[in-house]
Amino acid sequence: MVCLGNICRSPMADGLLRRKVKDHNLNVFVDSAGTADYHTGSPPDHRMIETAKSRGTDIQELRARQFSKNDFQDFDLIYVMDESNLFNVNKLTASDTEQEKVKLILEELYPNESKRVPDPYYGSMKDFMDVYGLLDKVTDVIIEKIKNGEIR
Ligand code: 4NP
Numbered sequence: 001m002v003c004l005g006n007i008c009r010s011p012m013a014d015g016l017l018r019r020k021v022k023d024h025n026l027n028v029f030v031d032s033a034g035t036a037d038y039h040t041g042s043p044p045d046h047r048m049i050e051t052a053k054s055r056g057t058d059i060q061e062l063r064a065r066q067f068s069k070n071d072f073q074d075f076d077l078i079y080v081m082d083e084s085n086l087f088n089v090n091k092l093t094a095s096d097t098e099q100e101k102v103k104l105i106l107e108e109l110y111p112n113e114s115k116r117v118p119d120p121y122y123g124s125m126k127d128f129m130d131v132y133g134l135l136d137k138v139t140d141v142i143i144e145k146i147k148n149g150e151i152r
Contacts, residue, residue, distance in 0.1 A: 002034065002079065003035075003119070004081075006039060008119065008120055009117050009120070010081060012048055014031060015057045016136055028146060033066060035085055035089060067092070075101065104116065105117060105135075117131055118130070
């Protein structure tokens with residue numbers, strides 16, 4: 001799961017998918033990163049931690065790190081939150097195989113609509129809750145696709 005700072009959107013996506021993978025006894029390794037290094041080592045934004053906690057997901061132990069080229073080796077799929085993340089991650093790809101791993105996460109929910117998960121950093125608590133809602137829905141779809149073999 002990749003966003004810009006790795007303190008709002010991607011840790012929420014990471015925390016939700018980790019929890020659901022565990023709930024469904026699936027053998028999937030989940031992690032997150034930011035394209036920028038502004039917040040390396042920091043916990044998620046307190047507003048995202050609170051939003052997650054109010055809906056039963058604990059993300060406070062996560063720590064931000066910057067996306068690296070090694071992630072193309074370590075992961076089968078790289079979900080980005082918006083077009084800017086897509087551009088920045090695609091810039092680091094060295095082959096078609098790597099590029100094929102990179103997807104806008106909301107394509108799993110709204111195929112071919114190029115929708116983005118909006119950055120809530122300068123927004124209100126409602127914006128954080130809206131991000132939670134989108135990521136809760138799309139991680140449900142991802143879990144279903146893993147279970148039925150559409151995502152491997
Ligand atoms: P995120 O949100 O990419 O969802 O983690 C942001 C966090 C921090 C900044 C921008 C977006 N920032 O500019 O510091």
